Amino acid sequence: MDLDDLAWLLSDDGQLLLAEATALVDAEPDPLRAQTALRRTTVPGATPDRTSLALSQAGLRRRAEAKLGALAARMYFTPDALEQATRLSVARHRAARLRAFEAGTVIDLGCGIGGDLVAAAETGALVAGVDLDPVRVALARANLDALGLPGAVQVADATTVDTSPFDVAFADPARRSARGRSFSVDDWTPPWRFVEGLLRRDACVKVAPGIPHELVPDDVEAEWVSDHGEVKEAALWSGRLATVRRRATVLGDGGLATLTEEDDPGAAAVGVRPVGRYLHEPDGAVIRAGLVTAVAAATGGGLLDPHLAYTTSDEAPATPFARGYEVLEELPYREKPLRAALRERGIGRLEIKKRGVDVVPEQLRKRLALSGDTEGTLVLTRVAGEGTALLVRPLR
Ligand SMILES: C[S@@+](CC[C@H](N)C(=O)[O-])C[C@H]1O[C@@H](n2cnc3c(N)ncnc32)[C@H](O)[C@@H]1O
Numbered sequence: 383m384d385l386d387d388l389a390w391l392l393s394d395d396g397q398l399l400l401a402e403a404t405a406l407v408d409a410e411p412d413p414l415r416a417q418t419a420l421r422r423t424t425v426p427g428a429t430p431d432r433t434s435l436a437l438s439q440a441g442l443r444r445r446a447e448a449k450l451g452a453l454a455a456r457m458y459f460t461p462d463a464l465e466q467a468t469r470l471s472v473a474r475h476r477a478a479r480l481r482a483f484e485a486g487t488v489i490d491l492g493c494g495i496g497g498d499l500v501a502a503a504e505t506g507a508l509v510a511g512v513d514l515d516p517v518r519v520a521l522a523r524a525n526l527d528a529l530g531l532p533g534a535v536q537v538a539d540a541t542t543v544d545t546s547p548f549d550v551a552f553a554d555p556a557r558r559s560a561r562g563r564s565f566s567v568d569d570w571t572p573p574w575r576f577v578e579g580l581l582r583r584d585a586c587v588k589v590a591p592g593i594p595h596e597l598v599p600d601d602v603e604a605e606w607v608s609d610h611g612e613v614k615e616a617a618l619w620s621g622r623l624a625t626v627r628r629r630a631t632v633l634g635d636g637g638l639a640t641l642t643e644e645d646d647p648g649a650a651a652v653g654v655r656p657v658g659r660y661l662h663e664p665d666g667a668v669i670r671a672g673l674v675t676a677v678a679a680a681t682g683g684g685l686l687d688p689h690l691a692y693t694t695s696d697e698a699p700a701t702p703f704a705r706g707y708e709v710l711e712e713l714p715y716r717e718k719p720l721r722a723a724l725r726e727r728g729i730g731r732l733e734i735k736k737r738g739v740d741v742v743p744e745q746l747r748k749r750l751a752l753s754g755d756t757e758g759t760l761v762l763t764r765v766a767g768e769g770t771a772l773l774v775r776p777l778r
Pocket residue numbers: 463466467468491492493494495496497498499512513514515518538539540541554555556557571572
């Protein structure tokens with residue numbers, strides 16, 4: 383999509399065609415038939431290219447729902463920019479945090495289609511965004527307008543922008559190189575050295591969840607965020623926005639919960655202990671933030687192994703920071719007796735979880751040749767250095 387395409391899509395005729403395309407995407411799953419049907423439209427100026435454009439925009443809106451919920455139906459995207467956009471739940475959490483720090487003005491240095499910009503504007507902050515890509519800037523403007531949100535956007539190189547008039551500078555560097563998604567900070571645009579400079583003021587920078595802890599500058603807080611159990615990102619907070627060094631935030635249906643190193647008594651205080659009645663699998667954000675022992679402490683338990691992210695306790699865990707399992711029994715770890723034990727219990731459907739042991743669950747499941755009507759969950763891990771198989775039941 384280029385600027386002319388977007389301008390047409392935003393015109394009255396473009397909006398009519400987009401509405402027809404949206405109805406078709408809902409009614410006709412076959413893209414070729416949808417294309418053929420839309421070409422029969424009487425909307426003035428609807429060339430074959432524009433019908434394809436409208437259909438692909440309608441399809442992108444549908445796809446964007448998973449990330450942006452109901453807002454997606456009113457927004458505009460390109461496939462790449464949608465892929466890079468922040469999930470709305472996470473962007474809203476970040477925006478609420480900014481608001482809590484009374485950040486009244488925010489500059490987004492690489493705003494893309496405006497995923498983060500929209501969330502910040504929703505809180506009432508005065509937002510401005512820049513991006514190198516003119517189409518993304520036009521999309522961000524269209525998205526703010528479509529959602530009735532105030533804000534200014536313009537094409538600019540973030541590295542040359544004077545951020546001093548703004549309370550907070552925000553950046554979400556692109557983490558792609560010509561070879562695709564990149565895990566090296568050297569490939570980021572704007573680059574890591576720009577991020578380091580930004581983190582000397584009140585700023586927030588979205589980064590990959592895999593960011594090494596040692597890369598986080600002194601006095602900067604790293605927050606790992608998960609949504610419904612899936613780690614989505616990390617964010618670095620600097621200046622007065624940084625309140626701890628490490629934080630795990632879990633977002634769920636009931637709201638959010640947050641855990642920091644201040645909740646963590648450390649591995650020595652928690653200790654390693656034998657398997658208790660319950661097993662806990664800490665949330666990925668907790669694991670990334672290095673706060674597994676905080677979960678063990680919160681549940682009154684200990685670690686199963688000093689190097690593995692499972693904790694165990696005798697009390698039923700009530701924590702949003704881990705999935706809990708009741709340990710039903712220990713089964714043989716060796717394959718042959720394990721198969722016999724599962725057969726004996728009529729377990730025909732088995733979820734296999736593993737940590738710290740060299741097992742490929744799909745292959746093992748095949749070799750176990752299960753049969754029976756019962757479902758089970760098996761945890762394969764190390765306890766006191768020994769391979770151990772635990773039959774567990776997930777707690778609701
Ligand atoms: C990961 S995307 C941002 C996504 C955005 N946060 C959202 O939720 O929609 C990164 C953006 O930074 C832009 N960008 C990269 N280098 C830039 C630079 N030096 N100046 C301005 N924008 C830049 C890219 O064009 C891209 O749109």
